[in-house]
Amino acid sequence: MKTMFNKIGFKLILAVGVTALLTIGIFSYFNIHSHSASLLAEVELGANQLSETVIHSTRYDMLLNQRDRINKIITTIGEQPSIRTVRVINKSGAIIYSSHKEDIGRMIDKNEESCYACHAANKPLERLPIKGRTRIFRPVQSAPRVLGIISPIYNEESCWTADCHAHQKSQTVLGVLDITISLEEVDKQIQKSEMEIIIFAITAVLALSFIIGFFVRRWVVKPVNELLKATNQVGVGNLNYTIRDRRKDELGMLARSFNNMTQKLSEARMQLFQSDKMASLGRLAAGVAHEINNPLTGVLTYSSFLLKRTENNPELHEDLKVIVRETKRSREIVKSLLDFARQSVPKKNEANINEIIERSVLVVENQLSINHIKLNKNLDLSLPTITVDANQMQQVFINLIVNAADAVGTNGGTISINTALITLSPYGITHIKKAICPKRHDLTDNEYKIDGMPSIKLKILSPAGEDIVHFDPVYGRNRHLTNITELKNDEKVVCPQCNTSLMEENVKCPKCGSAVISFDIPTQGKFESCTSKSCGWQRWDAVDNEGKREYIEIKLSDTGCGIAKEDLARIFEPFFSTKGQKGTGLGLSVIWGIIDNHNGTISVESIINKGTTFTIHLPLRQAR
């Protein structure tokens, strides 16, 4: 019960109800009051007119002193249902005529309520205003109310000159006509309208409360409850909870800003989580490196020492050479672990990709044959050597083969590795690694990646507002993330930081004639792009001038389970894993980083239950 009183909806309804009750109550009170007053006034007027009528209609008979006729008139009038009594009282207080025969001749005390009006003062009043002449009383308790009106019968010339000589000239008031009228009907009417108004008031207050309650529930209670539920969810750590509220009022805005807040919070938490993971991984790597390096020193020193001493024993010497070589490899692996923790540059040397692949295959061959996986190698033996970090490349291939084996599972399948020397035009593959606005603000956005590559963030300014475009960082690929297809005349593309226009004045797209934007790529000149999404024309002179370039293409396909389309875009993100607890989710992001470090590209195509193909392109010569 207490909680009900604490509810905002109840409080609002209560406030509205009380206000309505008060307003309607006061209104009803005055309404009833004036209604009954006007009813009484009407009765009063009627009574007064009746009195006048009685006095005037009996006047002539009075003068002629025809008592029977007067009696007849009074009795007839008194027979009317609403009229209780009609009496004429003479100056001395005796009832001389009455609608009730038995009263005739009875004396009336001066203190009786009908006399009171005039006889209140010591000397009886001679003239009375109409208000003073009426009175409302109850003859008996519990009996209906009665309106009494007294009309004094004044002395006139015709009275003292009449034949009967009953009245002197000196007299002012000859007697009084007293009529009492029952107010039973009027009271009933007042009571009825009172009842009606009370019923109306109650109905109005209830209806108002219900209507207000309905809207309060709809507009306030429900969204507030939804917000409350959401805050509770966020409170227990569920930052993915969003409020489905599309309304435009303040609570809708609150809900949207709440969603925005939780989204930001969840992103921040994710980032914190990732950097934390990264940091602890770095600490772990450093710790492991130190711990492994000591025993590894033992192995390497003893084996290399033995190697020196067994030069005369070729058989032993060869074996020891293997131990030394492999220990040195372990040393490089540990070092790369440390380098990974510190993200350092790769150690590049001339190497043959085919050899690196052969070595990688050796490592995983056992695992593949256990799982009945057939490995098809189709290596182009004429491949030239390429400047790469052989250890990192080996890491890439081992990782990809292991991933492929995981995808194939234990029921058997095929993994094929192809290498080839290909020539590609820079259009459609060259990655824009950094872009700057004329004021040298960095346009690359690491938060929004397209196929693992940081997008280029641009802002569209229009009279209606602004919009953000995530521009595809691959030359000529045009996979921008934007809602806008065509740029209108009053819109322009600007740097999101300084609002400097990136529009090329006086330049129109040679293909479709739309407006053209441009930005600088440090050391690689100007990049131009058509603003029409459907056209997609782009020009990058510095890269185009180099002409077609040679790449080593490595294709690694499997006949495994494939990757779902929604996952495909995210597989190169750090900590994205579909292997659950089995993997760290670092593999492909590290691979991506290694390939990127070699200025190469890696892409993936996959069909569910058919297989996946990773394609790596490594430039044969580095771009200048």
Next chain:
Amino acid sequence: MNKQFDILVIDDEQVIIDAVNKICSAEGFKVDTSIDAKDALEKLSKYSYKIIVCDIMMPDYDGFEFLDEIIRRKITSPVIMTTGYSTVENAVMSLYKGAIDFIPKPFTADEILNSIIRAMKYSEVQKMLLASHIQEDDATIIYVPCPAKYYRLGYSSWAEEENAGSILIGVTDLFLKTIEGVEEIEFQKIDEEIIQGNQCASIKSKDGLVHNVLSPVTGRIIERNEEVLKDVSILEKDPYFNGWFYRIIPSESEYELKHLIPCSSDRL
């Protein structure tokens, strides 16, 4: 000072002590060992050692503190630092603090041995220098110190800032004096990245040993001295000018040069 050793090996790992002991003893060196730095300092006050091989990461008293302490005690024995946590910072810090060489773990027998042989030679050169001062015999120039505006990493490699913003690097005369004559030089390729405190070239001496040269700064190689590769005698004749190794574009020279020893300080 009644006992004389050639080498003192300090490491908290017994296997490494044993390994170094074995390798050096096989070469005829007299080796003493310590499992921690405190014990080593005690031994240093009792006996004399020609050179010291010290680990950086040790419990209680680490290699850097040890290095500070022996410099405070004016012990002149050259120190070779090793560590399993071979970061650029550790390497540069060791050499800045006065160690003559830095060997990242795990090392091969040859790597430690070559460094020890160079250190022995270094020790001899220093002794000769001291002797020539006593005799006030300035006519015998033992080695040419590097020019004043150069910076050096330990005693082995130098770096010179050029006006264009590039940096020229090479090896010091003292380093050449510690090896038995240059037979062959091996360079890295143009465009490759070299990292401060990491190997950037190797010199094969006439006695067949291979000596790694640590790079004084981090950067990308834009030019190599092909003349030196063709005629190694240039290096010995003029190690500071005609005998340069690489011209590099530094990545963070301002920060890195602070951790090198300015050669102007050698002339005080």
